[in-house]
Amino acid sequence: MEKPANSQYPIHQLLKQRWSPLAFSQQQVEKEKLCSLxxxxxxxxxxxxxxxxxxxxxxxxxxxxxxxxLSCLAEGNQVWAQHAPVLMLSVAKLYFEKNHTENRHAFHDVGAAACSLAIEATSVGLFIHQMAGFDVSKARELYNIPEGYEPVAAIAIGYPGEPEALPEKYQQREFAPRQRKPLETFVFTGSWGNTSPVISPDS
Amino acid sequence: MEKPANSQYPIHQLLKQRWSPLAFSQQQVEKEKLCSLxxxxxxxxxxxxxxxxxxxxxxxxxxxxxxxxLSCLAEGNQVWAQHAPVLMLSVAKLYFEKNHTENRHAFHDVGAAACSLAIEATSVGLFIHQMAGFDVSKARELYNIPEGYEPVAAIAIGYPGEPEALPEKYQQREFAPRQRKPLETFVFTGSWGNTSPVISPDS
Incomplete structure (x- = not known):
């Protein structure tokens, strides 16, 4: 299933096509592709x-x-993610290597890496779905994740599958339109809350 | 100047070409392109x-x-960023809209959005350079950023410029080879620190 972004301004096809499906095909992901991701x-x-x-x-x-x-995921995520051919967990190192001070951007940069991975996935016909819904402590314990590292997000990866194979409730989510806040509400100039003239339609 | 990623496995051209230059051209960024970013x-x-x-x-x-x-940036960043035609500051909302609980992924998702913005930039010939080096308190004050929101990163955006126009020290940074840790050191399976067979060369 495709679900391209209904964008206000033109964006690159890879960004338009990327989305987070629940329905994955059971087709294996080629090892080379996974390495590229x-x-x-x-x-x-x-x-x-x-x-x-x-x-x-x-x-x-x-x-x-x-x-x-799979056992780390929230039950509601296990329902669909069990069919994805690949699962991952992203983990952030919270302190800088060189001086052990806190890295304020650890989660930020893991988010950027996951986005980059998602774009690469889209370019080879794959999709990813990240989940906040997983048991952080359980993941830490099961994988012996040391202090100073923090599990961030679970990730399902695969080729798109048939939404009709999902339980009813999940089908509704899968078919629901994609929603985003208008640019006007989060792009400011000069002062907080003051919509930027860059995106004002009449400037 | 181009500085493509020297990648171990093939990745999409947009991801290969993206990098964070210090040298920006003074050429204005078209408003439509900025909106697309x-x-x-x-x-x-x-x-x-x-x-x-x-x-x-x-x-x-x-x-x-x-x-x-510009006045929010660290001095070392002002040296080069003053020539970029566009500056931005990313800001994260730290609590969920619907129930005001903490959003553990606020920084993560701002990082993803910035990455998406960077990819769009690359696709239209623009580059971005994000900076941790800025004065968070000053930014909060100058823009009246309310409690519950946190300035995340400063961003310079523009077309690539001439590295030769940078002060000597910055030219060295600009020409330095791009470095990344090998996949083997951060892709695990089974237990922390155990390199995944997915990326083991001999599996």
Whole structure:
């Protein structure tokens, strides 16, 4: 299923086509493609080039590891994510390597890396769906994630599947229109809340 | 100047070409393109579709506003960023709109939006350079940013310029090779620190 962004201003096709489906095909993801997705994350920008991102990967062809990662997800996410061929967990390193001070942008830069991964995915016909709904403590324990590192988001990856195969409630979510706040409400100039003339239609 | 990623695995041209230059041309950024950059940010993914990102924009053609934003930057960043035609500040809303609980992914999702903006920029010949080096308190004060919102990163945007116009020290940074950690060091399976077979060369 396609669900392109209904954009106010033109944006690149890859950004328009990217979305977060619930329905994944059971088709395996080629290993080379998965490497390219991770490589795309690798080249994201980061504060002081710290590269605070880490990824824990589980694929369906290793059922034990797949179950381990699946078991961290919220029940509502397990319902659909169990069918994705690849699951990941992004993890942030919270302190700078060189001086151990707090990296204020650790989560920010993991977000950028995940976005880069999503764009690469879109370019090769894959889609990703990130989830806040997972058990952080359980993930930390199951993977022995050390102090100073923080599990950030669960990620399902795969080729698009048939929405009709989803339970009714999830089908509704899958078919619902995509919604975004208007630019006017979050692009400011001069003072907080003051819409920027850059995006005012009459300027 | 181009500085494509020296990638281990193939990635999309837009991701390969994106980088964070210090040298910007004084060529103005067309208003429509700036809107497309912000639109790209708008369609990023976010936790519970909260869209926690905000952007404060200042362009060279409004010198007062440009100076206001420039004055928030660390001195070392002002040296080169003063020549960029557009400056922005990203700001995160830290609490969910619907129930006022903390949004653990606010910075993460602002990072994703900024990455999306950077990809759109690359696709139309523009580049962005994000900076952690700015005065958060001063930005909060100058723009009356309310409690519950947090300035995240300063952003310079423009067409690429001549590195030779930069002060010597900055030229060295501009010409330095781009470095990234090997995938083996941050892609794990099964347990923390255990390199994933997905990216092991011999599996």
């Amino acid at each position: 991770l490589e795309a994350a690798r080249w994201a920008a980061s504060s002081y080039n710290e590269q605070p991102w880490h990824f824990i990967v589980a694929t369906q062809d290793n059922p034990e590891e797949f179950q381990r990662l | 912000l639109e790209a940010a708008r369609w990023a993914a976010s936790s519970y579709n909260e869209q926690p990102w905000h952007f404060i924009v200042a362009t060279q053609d409004n010198p007062e506003e440009f100076q206001r934003l």
